[in-house]
Amino acid sequence: MVTQIILYMMIVFVGTGGELFVSRAMKSVGEVTDFRPSAIARVVGRAMAQPKMWMGISLMALAFFALLGMLSMAKVSFVFPSTALSYAAGALGGKVFLREKVTPQRWFGVLLVCMGVVLVFLGKG
Amino acid sequence: MTPTSGLHFKTSVLILIMISVAPLGDTFLGKGMKQIGAMPGWAPAQLYHFFFRAFTSGTIWIAIALLMAFFIAYLVVLSWADYSYVQPASSASYVLIALLAHFVLHEEISPTRWAGVAVICAGVFAVGHTQPSTSEHHSW
Numbered sequence: 001m002v003t004q005i006i007l008y009m010m011i012v013f014v015g016t017g018g019e020l021f022v023s024r025a026m027k028s029v030g031e032v033t034d035f036r037p038s039a040i041a042r043v044v045g046r047a048m049a050q051p052k053m054w055m056g057i058s059l060m061a062l063a064f065f066a067l068l069g070m071l072s073m074a075k076v077s078f079v080f081p082s083t084a085l086s087y088a089a090g091a092l093g094g095k096v097f098l099r100e101k102v103t104p105q106r107w108f109g110v111l112l113v114c115m116g117v118v119l120v121f122l123g124k125g
Numbered sequence: 126m127t128p129t130s131g132l133h134f135k136t137s138v139l140i141l142i143m144i145s146v147a148p149l150g151d152t153f154l155g156k157g158m159k160q161i162g163a164m165p166g167w168a169p170a171q172l173y174h175f176f177f178r179a180f181t182s183g184t185i186w187i188a189i190a191l192l193m194a195f196f197i198a199y200l201v202v203l204s205w206a207d208y209s210y211v212q213p214a215s216s217a218s219y220v221l222i223a224l225l226a227h228f229v230l231h232e233e234i235s236p237t238r239w240a241g242v243a244v245i246c247a248g249v250f251a252v253g254h255t256q257p258s259t260s261e262h263h264s265w
Contacts, residue, residue, distance in 0.1 A: 003164065003166075003167070022200070022203065023203050023207075026200055026203040026204045027203075027204070029204055030204060031204050031205040032201045032204040032205065035201075040197070040201065043200075043201070043204070044197070044200065047200060065176065067154070068154070068158055068176070068179055068185075069164040069175075071154055071155050071158035071159070072158040072159070072161055072162060072163050072164045072175075073163045073164060075155075075226065075232050076151065076152060076154075076155030076156075076222065076225075076226040076230055076232060077222070077223050077226035077227065077230075077232045077234050077238065078238075079155070080151055080219060080222045081219050081222070081223065081238070081241060081242060081245065084219060084245060087248075094207060098207070100207045100210075105251060106210070106251075108248075108251050109248045109250075109251030110248065111248070112244055112245070112247050112248030112251060113244075113245050113248035114248075115244050115248075116241045116242065116243070116244030116245030116246075116247075116248060117241065117245070118241070119237055119238065119240050119241030119244055120237075120238050120241035120242065120245075121241075122237050122241075123234075123235040123236070123237030123238030123239075123240070123241055124235075124238070
């Protein structure tokens with residue numbers, strides 16, 4: 001049980017931290033306007049030159065290992081919906097660290113997602 | 126097509142790709158890890174053996190390929206859309222994960238959990254009607 005709690009916290013908080021770093025790195029790269037494979041490959045190359053991208057990927061990799069551990073012990077239909085708690089962490093992190101303006105409607109949507117996560121937890125069979 | 130509607134269109138297309146590919150990858154990941162068995166503990170040797178078995182599984186590599194496709198679409202969309210917009214919008218994939226878990230992996234899902242998935246969908250619907258980019262100046 002303790003193992004599952006530790007893995008769960010790693011998936012939610014370490015994973016969200018990684019995604020915030022990746023988001024910041026991609027904003028530095030700039031908006032993608034050309035969707036040909038060669039152009040996308042160049043964008044990925046530019047992204048990989050950003051230290052923040054590597055920080056983000058490292059944290060996301062750590063969260064991925066935790067996810068593998070969790071999936072070896074719990075149902076898919078529990079693990080993925082329950083880790084949607086990262087939506088709240090993501091919206092909060094986006095506002096605090098990336099200075100994104102989160103509108104009341106978005107907060108309402110995030111709140112509903114969180115309520116759904118609570119129900120998924122309560123419905124653990 | 127106005128710049129705003131164009132931005133909405135390309136954001137919608139990429140999010141559609143994300144919510145289709147990721148659940149398939151997650152389902153393969155769950156299937157592969159169940160074949161390997163429960164994580165035995167935190168000792169380095171146990172972890173090495175556990176992850177070695179995971180990364181020599183064909184099912185896990187199919188999952189990783191699907192999740193890589195998701196990640197590329199995710200990187201591209203994050204180049205113009207806010208993280209706090211993309212992440213909740215992509216949560217529609219949870220419906221597909223639940224359906225795949227039930228019909229492909231034959232997992233029993235309680236009515237309360239189905240209700241939870243439905244509420245998550247309602248949240249996604251609310252988020253989907255906001256502007257994709259609202260960032261102010263970035264300082265870090």
